[in-house]
Amino acid sequence: MAGPMQLALGFPLHTAYSCYILNLMVQCQRVHLDASFAALSDATRRGILERLGRADASITDLAEKFHMTLTGMKKHVGVLEQAGLVTTEKVGRVRTCKLGIHRLEEEAAWIERYRQLWEARFDELDKIVEELKLDGRVDGRKKRK
C-alpha cells in the first residue's frame, strides 16, 4: 500500500513504511494511517509535502508558493501535522515546517518499540521460568527419596 504511493509522491511515508516493514511500530494504528491517507487525499497537501521534501519552509513561504492566504495554509499544515507527516517549530515570529513526525511522538514510539522488545523477551523468559519450576519440583522429589 505504501510503496506505490510513496513512489508517486516522491517522498517517504514514514509511518506507513515503519509499520509494514517492522512489526515493532505501534504508531501504525488504523486511526493514524487513516489520518495520513486523509491528509494525502488533497492535491495541495501533496504539493506541500513534495516541497518540504526538497527543503524546510515557513508557513508564509508555502502560502506564497501555493497562492493561498496564511489562514488557508495554516489549516493544511495543521492537517499534515495531525497526521504525523509534518512537524512545525516556531522560532521568533517564523513557523518552520519540515517533513517528519514530532519529536515527542518519536520518543513515545521509540519507547513503545523498546517496551515491545522487552515484552517479547520476557514472554519467552516466562516459559523458562515454568520449566525451571518444574525441574525444581522433580529434583525436590528425587532428593526426598
Next chain:
Amino acid sequence: MNNPTTVERKSERELVVTRTFNGPPHIVFEAWTKPELLKRWWTPKSIGISFVSCEADVRTGGTYRFVFSHAASEEPMAFFGRYIEVTPPSRIVWTNEESADGPVSTVTFEEKGDQTLLVLHELYPSKQTLDEAIASGSTGTGAAGEQFEQLDELLVTLVRS
C-alpha cells in the same frame, strides 16, 4: 495472559523496565545468568536477530560478549561489557561498552510472595546520550533507504540492552 511489561523514561538519563514473573527470584536469576538459558529468550523470533555466540561470566568483575547475526547485515554484531556487581539472586549491574555512550544497566529481582518483581534500570552518561540513542532509532526525514538503515540500526541498538 502474560504479565504486563512497562517502560518509563524515569528522568533525563534513565529508562526503567518492570515485569512480574510467576516464580521465585532464584529461578529468574538463573534464567538471566546461565548463557544456555539466556540464549533462549534474549533474541525472540519477532526481532529477527539470532545469537552467533553467547559468552557470559556472570560474577562481579566478569565479562560478557554477545555476538548476533541479522538478516540485513552481513557482518555479525558484537555487544560486550563487564559485570560491575553480581549478587545472587537479587541484583546484577553491568556496563555496555560497544559504544562510548552506552548505559550502565542494573537488574533487580525482588521476591513478592510466589512471584518476582523484575526492575531493569538503564542509566545513560547524560541526557544527550539517551536522546541520541532515541533519535538514532527514530524515523526522521530523509531518503527511504536511510530510514531502512536507521530502522536496522535501531534493531541492533535494542538488542544491546
